[in-house]
Amino acid sequence: MTRTTSRPRRRREQDPTPSGTEDPEVLLGHYRRMLLVRRFEERAGQEYTRARIGGYCHLNLGEEATVVGLMAALEPTDYVFTSYRDHGYALARGVDPGRVMAELFGRATGVSKGWGGSMHLFDVDTRLLGGYGIVGGQIPLATGAALAVAYRQGTEVVLCHMGDGATNIGAFHESLNLASLWRLPVVYVVVNNELGMGTPVERSSAEPELHRRAAAYRMTGERVDGNDVLAVRDAARRAVERARRGEPTLLETMSGRLRGHSVVDPARYRTPAERDRLAQADPVARLRGQLLAAGVLTEQAAEALDAEVGQVVEAATEFAEHSPHPEVDTLFDHTHATPVPGETRRLPADPLFPEDQ
Amino acid sequence: MVAPAMDRTVKTASATQKLTMAKGLNMGLRAAMEADPKVLVMGEDVGKLGGVYRITDGLQKDFGEQRVLDTPLAESGIVGTAVGLAIRGFRPVCEIQFDGFVFPAFDQIVSQLAKLHFRSQGRVKMPVVIRIPFGGGIGAVEHHSESPESYFAHTAGLRVVSCSNPLDAYWMIQQAIECDDPVIFFEPKRRYHERAQEVDLSVPPQPLFSSRVLRQGSSATLVCYGPMVRTCLDAATAAAEDGIDLEVIDLRTLSPLDLDPVFASVRKTGRLIAVSEAPRESSLTAEIATRVQQECFYSLEAPVLRVTGFDTPYPPSKLEDDFLPDLDRVLHAVDRSLAW
Ligand SMILES: Cc1ncc(C[n+]2csc(CCOP(=O)(O)OP(=O)(O)O)c2C)c(N)n1
Ligand SMILES: [Mg+2]
Numbered sequence: 110m111t112r113t114t115s116r117p118r119r120r121r122e123q124d125p126t127p128s129g130t131e132d133p134e135v136l137l138g139h140y141r142r143m144l145l146v147r148r149f150e151e152r153a154g155q156e157y158t159r160a161r162i163g164g165y166c167h168l169n170l171g172e173e174a175t176v177v178g179l180m181a182a183l184e185p186t187d188y189v190f191t192s193y194r195d196h197g198y199a200l201a202r203g204v205d206p207g208r209v210m211a212e213l214f215g216r217a218t219g220v221s222k223g224w225g226g227s228m229h230l231f232d233v234d235t236r237l238l239g240g241y242g243i244v245g246g247q248i249p250l251a252t253g254a255a256l257a258v259a260y261r262q263g264t265e266v267v268l269c270h271m272g273d274g275a276t277n278i279g280a281f282h283e284s285l286n287l288a289s290l291w292r293l294p295v296v297y298v299v300v301n302n303e304l305g306m307g308t309p310v311e312r313s314s315a316e317p318e319l320h321r322r323a324a325a326y327r328m329t330g331e332r333v334d335g336n337d338v339l340a341v342r343d344a345a346r347r348a349v350e351r352a353r354r355g356e357p358t359l360l361e362t363m364s365g366r367l368r369g370h371s372v373v374d375p376a377r378y379r380t381p382a383e384r385d386r387l388a389q390a391d392p393v394a395r396l397r398g399q400l401l402a403a404g405v406l407t408e409q410a411a412e413a414l415d416a417e418v419g420q421v422v423e424a425a426t427e428f429a430e431h432s433p434h435p436e437v438d439t440l441f442d443h444t445h446a447t448p449v450p451g452e453t454r455r456l457p458a459d460p461l462f463p464e465d466q
Numbered sequence: 467m468v469a470p471a472m473d474r475t476v477k478t479a480s481a482t483q484k485l486t487m488a489k490g491l492n493m494g495l496r497a498a499m500e501a502d503p504k505v506l507v508m509g510e511d512v513g514k515l516g517g518v519y520r521i522t523d524g525l526q527k528d529f530g531e532q533r534v535l536d537t538p539l540a541e542s543g544i545v546g547t548a549v550g551l552a553i554r555g556f557r558p559v560c561e562i563q564f565d566g567f568v569f570p571a572f573d574q575i576v577s578q579l580a581k582l583h584f585r586s587q588g589r590v591k592m593p594v595v596i597r598i599p600f601g602g603g604i605g606a607v608e609h610h611s612e613s614p615e616s617y618f619a620h621t622a623g624l625r626v627v628s629c630s631n632p633l634d635a636y637w638m639i640q641q642a643i644e645c646d647d648p649v650i651f652f653e654p655k656r657r658y659h660e661r662a663q664e665v666d667l668s669v670p671p672q673p674l675f676s677s678r679v680l681r682q683g684s685s686a687t688l689v690c691y692g693p694m695v696r697t698c699l700d701a702a703t704a705a706a707e708d709g710i711d712l713e714v715i716d717l718r719t720l721s722p723l724d725l726d727p728v729f730a731s732v733r734k735t736g737r738l739i740a741v742s743e744a745p746r747e748s749s750l751t752a753e754i755a756t757r758v759q760q761e762c763f764y765s766l767e768a769p770v771l772r773v774t775g776f777d778t779p780y781p782p783s784k785l786e787d788d789f790l791p792d793l794d795r796v797l798h799a800v801d802r803s804l805a806w
Contacts, residue, residue: 163783164607215784226782277538307515313538437788444778
């Protein structure tokens with residue numbers, strides 16, 4: 110059962126056809142979604158700089174192939190947990206871009222009614238069971254959701270996304286052990302961008318080939334080029350198939366983070382050479398080049414797609430901008446599921462009550 | 467024998483300086499590391515990057531990678547390792563990036579750090595400092611704006627302090643490092659980079675575990691700590707325009723509490739408003755109110771009032787102004803106290 114494969118880190122040279130047998134419509138669909146993530150994230154970055162998005166904002170720029178490839182491997186009935194770097198996953202899962210942008214803007218029409226923000230997207234309809242701001246926080250929860258599936262003998266799978274840094278926290282190891290021991294239908298995906306906040310993987314993980322950590326739990330581990338949407342999708346499919354048989358996987362995807370850790374990080378720790386390398390590996394540009402070369406996409410069609418996706422993002426932003434902020438007193442609505450006797454819900458401007466001491 | 471922080475007063479012409487709180491902490495850490503080779507700094511991105519708030523800026527460059535350790539993302543591991551180091555005589559200073567990230571380490575803090583001195587019946591000391599940037603007001607969210615001090619103050623064996631100004635930051639961090647008990651050191655992150663203040667480093671610091679009257683007054687007393695000190699001082703300035711004369715006390719130490727100056731103040735003013743960003747239920751402000759009504763029952767002209775955060779999770783940035791106690795809410799409570 111233990112199989113730990115090590116793929117080369119370097120991506121393959123641009124092959125003209127991503128896959129000879131792939132349906133052009135499917136390829137275009139992947140490309141369109143990657144483009145959507147790219148444009149959405151670029152816009153989110155801009156809106157953050159313009160102070161229309163608050164809090165912290167971590168983008169999936171550079172991870173589009175990974176995000177789209179992973180989500181393409183899932184059925185609508187499968188479940189997804191992610192880290193705080195979650196916008197792309199929501200989009201690729203099919204959540205309306207307007208509701209995602211509205212959440213970033215902190216508006217009542219957002220997926221979490223404006224109370225979650227960028228790091229805490231949550232959408233029950235698409236079974237996106239949350240982005241999580243505590244590094245590693247989602248890993249045991251995803252494991253529990255997989256246990257729930259197993260308990261009911263369901264056929265769904267849970268995909269749990271995390272960053273490379275998250276594999277150093279105890280919850281990661283506790284969860285993988287449980288999942289393997291109990292044969293849970295879960296796929297753990299480590300998106301390895303080779304950096305925590307500013308600390309490189311080699312300086313934080315004793316086994317920097319993170320997929321190999323699976324061996325400690327007799328779990329399948331696999332590494333894949335995260336800039337190759339089909340490679341990611343196919344690896345994820347294999348993992349999902351195993352998961353449906355009760356065999357969890359640790360899948361590691363390798364891709365670069367095109368910008369800083371969050372929008373406010375200028376990423377000064379990057380050398381110009383590194384920046385160049387990242388730009389070279391840009392997964393969106395790469396797929397576009399491949400599709401053009403293969404004749405799946407024409408320049409004209411590519412431009413039309415650009416315009417269309419641009420409009421979707423524009424509309425999402427306008428929707429967000431024109432949506433109302435949550436009413437302040439809804440702050441008190443959901444701290445508890447059941448009423449708390451004598452709970453004070455008074456806000457500063459409200460009339461005074463003697464019990465407010 | 468390492469010279470105590472008290473003896474590190476600056477005797478040269480550079481004794482007066484302009485300091486921000488961030489700079490004060492950085493200089494304090496540096497002074498402690500220079501004075502005692504057993505002092506180590508550890509945490510996520512504290513070395514090369516100098517910490518997310520740049521509080522440890524330059525320390526790795528000057529003291530080396532052995533004394534300033536970039537750790538993996540593993541709070542429990544960081545604090546647990548610090549406990550082990552302390553057992554063997556080191557004085558580790560751990561940085562937790564934000565308030566909400568201390569909880570993976572909570573087990574090590576409560577189960578080991580707080581109890582080892584007792585458990586070993588004094589045979590091992592726990593001179594560990596855990597620095598935590600805390601509180602809101604920076605346009606952040608959940609996990610990045612919280613005020614978890616009561617959890618720690620509730621745990622016997624720990625000491626909990628919070629600085630409110632650059633000079634205190636400079637001295638208190640050194641005194642905390644020098645303390646043979648574990649100190650949870652809360653830094654009001656929104657005050658890190660506020661306007662630099664002129665400070666005089668030639669004046670010896672007051673003891674770490676003592677509070678301080680910052681402003682004398684006769685109408686009512688405001689007791690506060692950390693980020694709310696600035697807010698309360700501003701409130702006192704505003705109230706003075708209306709002829710209301712507020713006394714302001716900076717607690718500085720949250721565990722053990724040093725309430726004698728508060729009792730003395732309440733005996734004078736008859737009114738107390740306790741101000742804190744933390745949620746209200748079972749909080750430090752509740753402890754203060756209880757002790758004040760016990761000690762000053764016959765002096766009180768009004769019940770002890772509280773201005774606090776709400777008993778909800780911390781809201782997203784666009785709504786934090788509605789959550790955080792501000793000048794208006796403090797003055798509102800003053801009015802209510804005076805009208806009682
Ligand atoms: C428990 C905890 N500790 C620290 C942090 C602060 N922090 C946020 S993201 C991050 C780096 C995470 O890196 P990685 O897991 O590789 O994810 P990436 O951001 O690269 O996607 C750190 C240290 C946190 N959110 N939670
Ligand atoms: Mg990373």
